[in-house]
Amino acid sequence: MTQPALADAPSPDVTAPIPRITAPVRSRASWRPRVVAWWLFAAVPVGLALLAAVRAPRMHVLLDYWHVFAKITDDNGNLLLGQVFTYHLDQPFVVPSLLFYVDAAWFGGDNRVLTVLTIALLAVVVLSLRSMLPRQLSPTARGALTAAMTWLLFSSHATELWLQSTNGISWVPAITFCAIAIACAHRGSLALASGAAVLGCLSFGAALPIWFVIAFILWLRKESRLRVVIPAAVGIVIIGAWWLTKPAGTQSGATDAFDPDGRLSVITAAVGGLWSVDVAVVAVIAGGLTIALLTLLFSRTLTNRRQRTVDDDAGWLGLTLYAFALALMLALGRTTTNVPGGNVGLISRYVLVAALATIALVVLTTVHRPQWSRRYLAVGVVALSLVTHAIGGGKADQVRRSYAPLNLAAVALRVDAPAALDALHIQRGAVPAARALRAYPFTDAFTLGCHGPELGSHLDLTTAQPLTANGPGTAHGALDTPATGAGTISTGWAVINGTQPDCILVADETGTVTGGGITGLPLTAGQATTASAGATAWQATAGATNGALTVLAAQGGRLYRIS
Numbered sequence: 001m002t003q004p005a006l007a008d009a010p011s012p013d014v015t016a017p018i019p020r021i022t023a024p025v026r027s028r029a030s031w032r033p034r035v036v037a038w039w040l041f042a043a044v045p046v047g048l049a050l051l052a053a054v055r056a057p058r059m060h061v062l063l064d065y066w067h068v069f070a071k072i073t074d075d076n077g078n079l080l081l082g083q084v085f086t087y088h089l090d091q092p093f094v095v096p097s098l099l100f101y102v103d104a105a106w107f108g109g110d111n112r113v114l115t116v117l118t119i120a121l122l123a124v125v126v127l128s129l130r131s132m133l134p135r136q137l138s139p140t141a142r143g144a145l146t147a148a149m150t151w152l153l154f155s156s157h158a159t160e161l162w163l164q165s166t167n168g169i170s171w172v173p174a175i176t177f178c179a180i181a182i183a184c185a186h187r188g189s190l191a192l193a194s195g196a197a198v199l200g201c202l203s204f205g206a207a208l209p210i211w212f213v214i215a216f217i218l219w220l221r222k223e224s225r226l227r228v229v230i231p232a233a234v235g236i237v238i239i240g241a242w243w244l245t246k247p248a249g250t251q252s253g254a255t256d257a258f259d260p261d262g263r264l265s266v267i268t269a270a271v272g273g274l275w276s277v278d279v280a281v282v283a284v285i286a287g288g289l290t291i292a293l294l295t296l297l298f299s300r301t302l303t304n305r306r307q308r309t310v311d312d313d314a315g316w317l318g319l320t321l322y323a324f325a326l327a328l329m330l331a332l333g334r335t336t337t338n339v340p341g342g343n344v345g346l347i348s349r350y351v352l353v354a355a356l357a358t359i360a361l362v363v364l365t366t367v368h369r370p371q372w373s374r375r376y377l378a379v380g381v382v383a384l385s386l387v388t389h390a391i392g393g394g395k396a397d398q399v400r401r402s403y404a405p406l407n408l409a410a411v412a413l414r415v416d417a418p419a420a421l422d423a424l425h426i427q428r429g430a431v432p433a434a435r436a437l438r439a440y441p442f443t444d445a446f447t448l449g450c451h452g453p454e455l456g457s458h459l460d461l462t463t464a465q466p467l468t469a470n471g472p473g474t475a476h477g478a479l480d481t482p483a484t485g486a487g488t489i490s491t492g493w494a495v496i497n498g499t500q501p502d503c504i505l506v507a508d509e510t511g512t513v514t515g516g517g518i519t520g521l522p523l524t525a526g527q528a529t530t531a532s533a534g535a536t537a538w539q540a541t542a543g544a545t546n547g548a549l550t551v552l553a554a555q556g557g558r559l560y561r562i563s
Contacts, residue, residue, distance in 0.1 A: 038143030041382075045154035045389065046123065053115035053162040058440050059410040060111040060164035060403060063425030064088070068097050069104060070430035077105065077436035090246045090333075091205035096169050103165075109439030114165030121176040122153050122161075128176075128183040129359060132315040134367055141366065141374055144381045148362050151385035152355040156392030157274060159399045160348035164406065167349045174204035175352055178322060181210050185217040186315030190227055194234070201238060205333075208242065209325035211235025217318040220301070220310055255335050263331040269345030270327040273354040277394035278341035287345075290357055294320050297364040312367060316360050323357035348399050351392075358384075407518040408489070408539050410441040411448070414455065415515050415543030417487035448516035450503040450554045459511040464552055464559040467494060469530065474498065476532040479551060479563040487541060492562060493527050494519070494553045495535035501553035501560070506542040508549060515542025519553075 072083045084097045099114065107113040130146045137145075161168040177200030184193035193214050200207030215232035255262070269280050272287025298320060301313045310317075327345070330353065334344045344350070362384070366377060405424075412420035413431060421428055435442045448454055467477035477494030494501050504517030517540025523531055542549055553560045 032139075034140045035143040038140070038147045041385075042126075042143075042147040042150040045151050045156075045385075046119065048156075049119050049122075049154050049162045050116065052159065053119055054112055056112055056115055056163050057407050058110050058112060060115075060406050061109075061409075062164060062166040062406070063427075064170060065100055065166045066426045066430045068093065068100050069433065070427045072097050072101060073104075073430070073433035073437075075432035075436065077433045079105075087246060092202055092242070093170070093204065095173050095199065095203040099169050099173075104434065104439040105437050108443055108445075109434060109437075111165045114169045115162045118161050118165065118168035118172050119154075121172045124176050125153060125179040126150050128179040129319070131183050132186045133363065134312040136312075137366070138374065141377060144374075144377050145363055145366060148381045148385060149359050151381075151389060152274065152358055153352065155274060155351060155355060156389050156396045157351040158348055158355075159392070159396035160403075163399055164403050170204060171206065171349050171352070174200045174207040175356075176200075177203060178207050178210045178213075179319075181214060182217065182315050182318045182322065185214045185318060186311075188218070188221055188223060190214070190218065190223075190231065194231065197231070205242070206326060206329070208239055209235070209322065209329070211238065213318045213322045213325070216321055217314045220314040220317060255337075259335065262337075263335050265343060266331040266335050266345045267324075267327040269343045270330050270350055270353040271323065271345075271357045273345055273351045274358060274388040275354075275391060276341075276346065277391065277398070278346060280341050280343035280346060283343070283346060287354070290354075290361055291324075294357065294361050294364070297361070297368060300368065301364075313364065316364050316367075319356055320360040320364075323353055323360065326353045326356070346395075348395055351395075401522045404521050405518070405539060408541060410446065411516050411518075412487075412541050414441045414446055415487075415541065417489075417515070417541040417543055419487040420489050420541040421487070423489055448503050448505065448513075450505065450516075452557065453505055453513055453554065455513055455516070457513045459505070459507050459513060459552070459559065461507065461511050461550060461552075461559075461561070464550075464561040466561045467496075467553065470532060475560055476535065477553060477560065477562045478530070480527065482563060487543070490517070490540045490551055490563075491537065492551070493523060493531040493535045493537050494560070494562065495532050496553060496555045496560060498534050499555070500536040501538070501555045503554050504538045504540040504562075505552045505554055505559075506540050506549055507552065508545045509547040514545045514549070516540060517551075 068088055071086070072080050074080060079101055084094055087093065088097070099117070103109060103113050126146065126149050129149050130142070133142050133145060161172065177196045181193045181196035181200060184196060197207065197210045197214060200210055211231045212235050215228050215235070218231070219228045265280065265284055268287035268291065269283040270287065271290050272283040272285065275286035276282035298317060301310050301317055304310050330345060330350060336344055339347060408420065409424050409426060412424060413426065413434070416431070418428065440446065453459060465475060467475050469476060469478045475496045477492060479490065479492040481489065481491040490506070500519045502519070504519055505513055506515035506517070508514050517538055519536060519538045521537035521539065523535065523537050527537055538553070540551055551562045553562055
């Protein structure tokens with residue numbers, strides 16, 4: 001028997017909409033301070049890099065700078081545009097060549113201008129990669145990942161890039177244009193991606209694989225077959241043209257041996273370079289682990305592609321592929337044992353390969369594991385940033401020591417010291433153009449740093465106090481390599497009143513200053529066993545002169561005779 005109460009009850013309305021349960025939306029005030037904190041944290045390595053760049057010497061440029069500058073200019077300083085489109089180190093070098101010339105013609109050949117530009121270009125890389133972060137990530141997560149990108153790309157491992165500009169401007173523009181191309185392809189913009197890829201290929205060979213990366217990203221996005229084939233075909237044409245026209249032979253002392261083990265070691269060391277200073281096995285293990293984890297994420301995305309779109313992953317998988325391509329190119333074209341640690345993957349500038357691979361790993365892990373607490377992400381980002389930066393401090397010290405002798409280039413150029421220029425790998429053919437453009441050191445800003453005596457000044461040699469290798473007193477020094485003639489490099493060590501001299505002067509028999517040098521250099525192994533406590537090494541050179549030369553150290557207006 002039907003109960004009246006139940007019979008009278010209204011039946012449910014099955015057409016009524018089902019209410020959705022949504023997570024409570026946090027107010028902007030709750031996440032904005034955390035986002036600001038992440039941006040401030042991200043600004044720290046950029047600030048450190050800028051500080052190192054502006055404090056770097058004006059003449060910290062390598063032999064590549066002078067080789068390219070001599071090739072693209074005539075003796076009057078005019079740009080030879082046809083030479084700009086020739087290869088350098090078997091690579092296209094159009095954009096860096098133009099930047100070298102602009103720096104010499106407009107900014108007096110100042111190394112610091114190009115190092116700051118290098119930092120600005122890396123900042124563009126960060127912003128390009130940030131633009132690919134999925135929108136469904138919270139603002140705090142996006143801020144944390146942006147900070148991770150910044151710390152990894154501006155790692156202390158990469159100090160070479162903002163200490164001396166030659167390698168920075170040679171290497172970074174291609175990386176920057178490729179990052180822009182990846183970000184554009186991630187949004188499906190083939191035209192913009194292609195434009196950035198062209199500029200990258202005009203910058204350096206590091207951009208040659210980008211066409212296949214663009215095609216891969218568009219394939220992941222399930223774009224039309226034509227849009228996938230076009231960049232791949234362009235890449236085949238460009239690489240084919242480069243291969244047929246590039247100079248024969250190896251470059252930069254690279255081996256041409258088969259050596260699969262050594263090349264595999266370079267690949268893994270380049271991908272794991274953030275985790276070692278000069279111990280290759282540590283970088284190889286870290287690189288192998290990074291490659292393994294990225295391979296797992298790679299395969300997961302490819303599996304998901306069969307079931308749904310993978311637009312959020314496309315650019316990051318493209319970045320992974322590009323990082324692997326850079327490591328492979330490095331192994332094929334630059335493998336040599338004539339580097340610290342015996343592995344070219346540990347060179348400071350190549351740490352960008354490890355940075356790109358690690359960034360892809362961090363972002364893909366975050367996207368694929370949304371259930372993980374954001375607290376884990378925050379702690380992981382801070383730990384990764386600080387640990388890798390701390391490890392890189394040792395590499396930064398190595399870079400500073402190895403590039404310190406470049407400071408002698410300004411004196412060698414100004415006095416036209418042939419042997420010194422050869423030792424510093426500076427082509428004398430670049431001197432007329434540099435002088436015509438009034439590039440440093442051919443400006444009034446040039447100084448020996450003695451706070452008084454300059455080239456051509458007359459000194460009273462009788463007032464110079466002799467320095468002794470040891471014994472009583474507070475002024476000690478020694479001459480290891482004497483000045484045997486005009487243009488040679490003299491070396492030695494000195495310490496005066498517990499500190500390094502202000503400068504080094506070279507005078508002829510009449511007391512006329514014909515040269516100078518640099519102080520504060522690291523002691524060599526031989527000098528370290530004989531030098532007094534607190535001593536530093538010095539180097540000096542002089543121009544053409546007659547008679548014997550005298551090397552003096554100057555400090556506080558007083559002269560000290562070293563030879």
